[in-house]
Amino acid sequence: MAQVTEPETDNLGETLAVEAGGHTPWREYFSFSTDHKVIGIQYLVCTFIFYLIGGALATAVRTELATPDSDFVSRELYNGLFTIHATVMIFLWIVPAGTGAFGNYLIPLMIGARDMAFPRLNAIAFWLIPPGGILLLSSFFVGAAGAGWTSYPPLSTTGEKAGEFIWILSVLILGTSSILGGINFLTTILKMRMPGMGLNDMPLFCWAMLAASALILISTPVLAGALILLAFDLIAGTAFFNPMGGGDPVVYQHMFWFYSHPAVYIMILPIFGMISDILPVHARKPIFGYQAIAYSSMAISFLGLIVWAHHMFTSGTPGWLRMFFMVATMIIAVPTGIKVFSWLATVWGGKIRLNSAMLFGLGFVSMFVIGGLSGIMIASVPFDIHVHDTYFIVAHLHYVLFGGSVFGLYAGIYHWFPKMTGRMMNEFLGKLHFVLTFIGFNLCFLPMHYLGLQGMPRRVAEYDPKFATVNLICTVGSYILAVSTFPLIINAVWSWIGGAKASGNPWDALTMEWQTASPPPVENFIGEPVRLTGPYDYGMGDRNSGIPMPESQANTPMLSGGPTVS
Amino acid sequence: MQGTIDTSNAAIQAEHGAGTHGGHHGDHPDHRIFGIIMFLVAESMIFLGLFAAYLTFRSVTPDWPPEGTPEMELLLPGVNTIILISSSFVMNRGNAAIKKNDVKGLRFWFGLTALMGAVFLVGQLYEYFHTGFGLADNIFTSTFYVLTGFHGLHVTFGLLLILAVLWKSLKAGHYSSESHFGPEAAELYWHFVDVVWIVLFTILYLF
Ligand code: HEM
Ligand SMILES: [Cu+2]
Numbered sequence: 163m164a165q166v167t168e169p170e171t172d173n174l175g176e177t178l179a180v181e182a183g184g185h186t187p188w189r190e191y192f193s194f195s196t197d198h199k200v201i202g203i204q205y206l207v208c209t210f211i212f213y214l215i216g217g218a219l220a221t222a223v224r225t226e227l228a229t230p231d232s233d234f235v236s237r238e239l240y241n242g243l244f245t246i247h248a249t250v251m252i253f254l255w256i257v258p259a260g261t262g263a264f265g266n267y268l269i270p271l272m273i274g275a276r277d278m279a280f281p282r283l284n285a286i287a288f289w290l291i292p293p294g295g296i297l298l299l300s301s302f303f304v305g306a307a308g309a310g311w312t313s314y315p316p317l318s319t320t321g322e323k324a325g326e327f328i329w330i331l332s333v334l335i336l337g338t339s340s341i342l343g344g345i346n347f348l349t350t351i352l353k354m355r356m357p358g359m360g361l362n363d364m365p366l367f368c369w370a371m372l373a374a375s376a377l378i379l380i381s382t383p384v385l386a387g388a389l390i391l392l393a394f395d396l397i398a399g400t401a402f403f404n405p406m407g408g409g410d411p412v413v414y415q416h417m418f419w420f421y422s423h424p425a426v427y428i429m430i431l432p433i434f435g436m437i438s439d440i441l442p443v444h445a446r447k448p449i450f451g452y453q454a455i456a457y458s459s460m461a462i463s464f465l466g467l468i469v470w471a472h473h474m475f476t477s478g479t480p481g482w483l484r485m486f487f488m489v490a491t492m493i494i495a496v497p498t499g500i501k502v503f504s505w506l507a508t509v510w511g512g513k514i515r516l517n518s519a520m521l522f523g524l525g526f527v528s529m530f531v532i533g534g535l536s537g538i539m540i541a542s543v544p545f546d547i548h549v550h551d552t553y554f555i556v557a558h559l560h561y562v563l564f565g566g567s568v569f570g571l572y573a574g575i576y577h578w579f580p581k582m583t584g585r586m587m588n589e590f591l592g593k594l595h596f597v598l599t600f601i602g603f604n605l606c607f608l609p610m611h612y613l614g615l616q617g618m619p620r621r622v623a624e625y626d627p628k629f630a631t632v633n634l635i636c637t638v639g640s641y642i643l644a645v646s647t648f649p650l651i652i653n654a655v656w657s658w659i660g661g662a663k664a665s666g667n668p669w670d671a672l673t674m675e676w677q678t679a680s681p682p683p684v685e686n687f688i689g690e691p692v693r694l695t696g697p698y699d700y701g702m703g704d705r706n707s708g709i710p711m712p713e714s715q716a717n718t719p720m721l722s723g724g725p726t727v728s
Numbered sequence: 729m730q731g732t733i734d735t736s737n738a739a740i741q742a743e744h745g746a747g748t749h750g751g752h753h754g755d756h757p758d759h760r761i762f763g764i765i766m767f768l769v770a771e772s773m774i775f776l777g778l779f780a781a782y783l784t785f786r787s788v789t790p791d792w793p794p795e796g797t798p799e800m801e802l803l804l805p806g807v808n809t810i811i812l813i814s815s816s817f818v819m820n821r822g823n824a825a826i827k828k829n830d831v832k833g834l835r836f837w838f839g840l841t842a843l844m845g846a847v848f849l850v851g852q853l854y855e856y857f858h859t860g861f862g863l864a865d866n867i868f869t870s871t872f873y874v875l876t877g878f879h880g881l882h883v884t885f886g887l888l889l890i891l892a893v894l895w896k897s898l899k900a901g902h903y904s905s906e907s908h909f910g911p912e913a914a915e916l917y918w919h920f921v922d923v924v925w926i927v928l929f930t931i932l933y934l935f
Contacts, residue, residue: 283763345766352856388777388781394874400870402871408867410788
């Protein structure tokens with residue numbers, strides 16, 4: 163890793179003087195602030211609220227599915243529930259929380275910049291989210307869109323027109339927000355790094371955001387194109403996707419998946435980055451294979467752009483083309499596997515602190531591996547044709563999206579909460595949160611693999627009674643999951659108000675964001691930021707002399723102030 | 729990773745000028761131009777998606793344009809194309825002028841560009857009323873209106889950018905050889921709209 167850059171001691175003194183943090187008055191969070199830290203927290207809280215709403219919708223879906231033929235909701239409402247549930251989870255929680263919230267909060271701090279490249283654009287990107295989300299939910303009042311989050315025609319052009327149109331509008335708004343964010347991240351990472359910080363000295367989160375932002379920029383506009391055409395079909399009588407009028411519904415699928423396959427990497431890459439930054443801190447070891455992880459993000463991003471049609475194996479794609487997409491998809495397992503093995507090698511033999519952040523980090527790795535394995539299974543054409551549109555797909559996507567993205571976001575919340583608020587979180591509540599989430603999640607989604615293999619179709623409100631018991635188990639799991647959010651909410655609110663004060667660097671971490679006060683002052687660093695070590699030089703030696711020193715001392719960087727929570 | 733520091737350090741120093749606080753220039757013109765280019769990458773992807781859709785519709789439809797579609801006139805869109813392409817060169821004169829501190833020149837050339845853009849739009853509207861087919865007649869007419877219409881929207885937006893630059897140039901000293909990000913960004917955008925039109929014109933009318 164990078165060596166000592168500027169060992170001038172007067173600068174060091176200045177950095178040490180920043181213990182007084184910048185507390186932001188609460189009103190600031192409800193205003194058009196251009197401070198990236200305020201915007202990051204606005205994103206986080208706002209998307210978390212949408213997550214709770216999406217979770218409530220999921221609970222309603224599972225309640226309907228608790229018994230084979232319950233009348234909890236009407237069939238139309240059921241379609242609306244799972245459609246809006248999925249849309250909220252993807253466009254209002256995972257995508258904006260991974261990129262918008264953590265990207266905004268962390269990138270400038272990690273690269274020693276005072277703010278994002280375009281602070282006002284940043285605020286605009288955030289302020290598109292609440293109206294976009296409220297618009298989406300308002301579609302319940304006119305008969306919600308019920309064609310699933312993929313909105314395939316002809317289903318989407320023959321159902322609830324008003325609800326579907328609102329769905330299109332809100333996704334366009336949220337997509338615009340995402341693109342504006344992507345432009346900002348790319349410019350910030352490529353142009354705003356502090357002097358002396360090369361790309362290879364950045365924390366891995368920044369690499370991951372670079373890859374994710376490139377994907378946003380290239381793929382999201384194509385979705386916008388598809389939705390514009392769909393809107394014309396819906397309201398202007400055109401027939402782009404209607405074979406009766408000379409159109410072709412498969413064109414929609416191609417355009418949709420050209421976005422939505424990369425979108426899964428837009429969702430997971432920031433999480434990969436966060437995990438790569440969290441594991442070394444709490445295992446007290448340098449990251450294993452920095453460059454392998456950094457470049458595999460770029461490889462994933464590139465490969466992610468050329469495999470979209472694996473979602474369309476059953477859409478009449480010709481055989482030779484299916485082979486191409488199948489092989490290309492399986493190749494993505496290589497860079498992904500590189501990351502997983504690097505994480506394992508990082509924690510292997512480390513002095514692990516099993517706090518809440520680390521628990522969720524390790525939970526992420528294990529759950530994501532299960533999702534990744536079922537992903538390789540469905541990448542093979544014959545198997546996919548067998549389980550297409552069954553609960554096996556639902557199980558797979560939740561292992562990657564919930565077991566992957568949500569576990570990762572939770573880990574990020576526990577890890578960076580002290581930095582964001584200047585307060586420590588309660589470890590007992592954190593661990594309770596982890597245990598409930600882990601049990602609820604696996605109870606809810608593991609049995610769905612079985613359901614899918616047995617042939618239970620997805621997106622149905624009624625099913626064969628032979629699936630009754632397993633479905634009931636899933637529903638109980640979903641209730642545990644719903645309950646599991648309470649310890650987190652209580653913990654966050656209570657700790658923010660009255661938690662123990664956090665020092666600038668409570669975890670003894672080495673990335674730049676921990677070298678300023680918690681929470682950081684308005685322009686992040688008082689004076690010029692100074693890099694004292696590479697981001698992962700745990701146990702690598704004294705940062706001033708470059709001479710290796712004993713593990714015990716090496717783990718205590720000079721700047722640490724507060725207690726080490728283990 | 730050892731050793732990366734020195735080279736990257738040098739690169740960054742060169743980029744920001746040694747000794748300056750690199751990385752902290754909130755509105756460094758360089759960054760803003762980079763941002764505009766990223767924005768245009770995103771814009772290109774919308775058009776690429778729509779073009780790909782157009783070409784697919786075309787390749788799966790037995791006769792193109794479908795039977796019964798009135799013959800397309802080439803004269804008006806051809807003239808329009810020439811006007812739009814020339815306007816890019818006209819606009820370029822404007823930026824050359826401001827780089828020499830010639831605000832009058834900037835106003836003249838940008839004003840001329842705006843005029844040419846407006847003529848293009850009027851021409852397009854005229855064409856719309858004389859094609860003899862409607863939006864929802866068949867798959868060809870639908871793609872025709874949506875593609876040219878979406879491009880027209882971009883021309884309109886570009887026109888607004890140019891007008892904004894003209895408006896700001898009325899304030900003495902707003903643009904100078906030192907500070908001309910606005911005109912430069914408007915020009916980049918205009919060239920982009922132009923290039924998109926060339927592709928559009930080729931696949932829609934010629935090919
Ligand atoms: C409390 C946790 C959750 C529960 C109980 C839950 C439940 C469900 C159920 C039962 C379905 C199936 C609807 C169907 O296809 O019939 C579904 C679909 C889906 N969920 Fe979740 N979900 C949860 C969390 C999440 C999260 C966190 C995400 C994403 C980040 C997510 C994304 C999706 C997606 C993309 C679909 C596919 C919808 C479709 O088939 O159109 N879910 N969810
Ligand atoms: Cu995919």
